[in-house]
Amino acid sequence: PSYENIIVDVVGTKKNVGLIQLNRPKALNALCKPLFQEIGKAVKDFENNDSIATIIITGNEKAFAAGADIKEMQNNTYSTNQKQGFLQEWEDISNCGKPIIAAVNGFALGGGCELAMLCDIIYAGEKAKFGQPEINIGTIPGAGGTQRLPRYVGKSKAMEIVLTGNFIDAHEAEKMGLVSRVFPVDKLLEETIKLAERIGTHSPLIVKMAKQAVNQAYETTLRSGLQYEKSLFYGTFATVSTIYGEFHGEDRANYSNGIF
Numbered sequence: 001p002s003y004e005n006i007i008v009d010v011v012g013t014k015k016n017v018g019l020i021q022l023n024r025p026k027a028l029n030a031l032c033k034p035l036f037q038e039i040g041k042a043v044k045d046f047e048n049n050d051s052i053a054t055i056i057i058t059g060n061e062k063a064f065a066a067g068a069d070i071k072e073m074q075n076n077t078y079s080t081n082q083k084q085g086f087l088q089e090w091e092d093i094s095n096c097g098k099p100i101i102a103a104v105n106g107f108a109l110g111g112g113c114e115l116a117m118l119c120d121i122i123y124a125g126e127k128a129k130f131g132q133p134e135i136n137i138g139t140i141p142g143a144g145g146t147q148r149l150p151r152y153v154g155k156s157k158a159m160e161i162v163l164t165g166n167f168i169d170a171h172e173a174e175k176m177g178l179v180s181r182v183f184p185v186d187k188l189l190e191e192t193i194k195l196a197e198r199i200g201t202h203s204p205l206i207v208k209m210a211k212q213a214v215n216q217a218y219e220t221t222l223r224s225g226l227q228y229e230k231s232l233f234y235g236t237f238a239t240v241s242t243i244y245g246e247f248h249g250e251d252r253a254n255y256s257n258g259i260f
């Protein structure tokens with residue numbers, strides 16, 4: 001498919017990494033509805049493509065994404081938001097079974113920060129800036145910012161970020177646990193691809209189960225999360241050839257086609 005607001009590519013030495021680059025540079029990749037619909041479609045296509053193991057979402061050096069498109073939403077009313085379910089399609093990304101990594105250079109603000117947090121892992125370039133500046137324009141985060149940010153960084157820091165609208169830089173973001181690693185700007189994408197390829201050496205079925213299990217930690221109590229983990233863990237033993245292959249030191253890649 002051809003897209004207007006994103007560039008889609010398949011990268012990595014084994015061509016098993018799906019790359020989605022946001023491409024509205026003049027608007028700092030502001031997340032207008034067509035852009036978001038295209039991200040959703042690209043993610044779905046990669047998820048359904050058996051040769052893709054991992055997905056990366058990135059922007060450019062100036063901006064990952066500077067937020068929801070302010071020009072598009074400024075005339076919204078309470079009533080139109082309700083009727084259209086404004087921003088509801090964003091959650092589709094979090095339903096993807098394959099790992100999604102955000103590679104953030106430049107601004108990740110408002111909806112841009114929320115998009116990064118919808119991903120499973122965030123890597124950042126050292127000039128990245130994160131923030132939830134919605135309060136500056138008389139609104140609040142609307143795509144998970146008030147819910148996911150405290151789960152990443154705790155209540156006090158999340159409150160500070162949401163109530164001030166101040167930006168935090170990549171190193172602060174790493175220190176508070178929002179970002180897992182920081183790289184020089186021009187190394188970010190290649191390091192992110194390496195991570196994606198590393199994940200892609202494992203059984204896709206087991207990767208999916210591992211992702212589901214970790215995500216459950218954010219959905220439930222400890223006791224039922226541990227139960228959920230156990231049942232998935234026991235379930236991995238039903239993927240006989242994987243366990244057998246591992247046990248006998250066979251090449252994992254033999255079991256990486258998703259058919260067990």
Ligand code: HXC
Nearest residue numbers: 026027028030066067068069070071109110111133142143
């Ligand atoms: C629409 C945007 C935009 C946005 C930037 N642009 N952010 N357009 N929506 N969120 C456009 C500008 O209008 C301008 O277009 C062009 O991108 C370049 O921006 P400048 O401001 O000239 O760049 P700079 O001076 O470098 O400042 C960068 C910036 C600033 C600090 C990131 O652009 C900024 O503060 N942007 C808004 C950030 C923000 O408030 N985000 C939260 C949005 S609310 P023209 O055509 O004028 O040259 C939100 C709600 C979340 O996300 C709800 C759930 C998703």
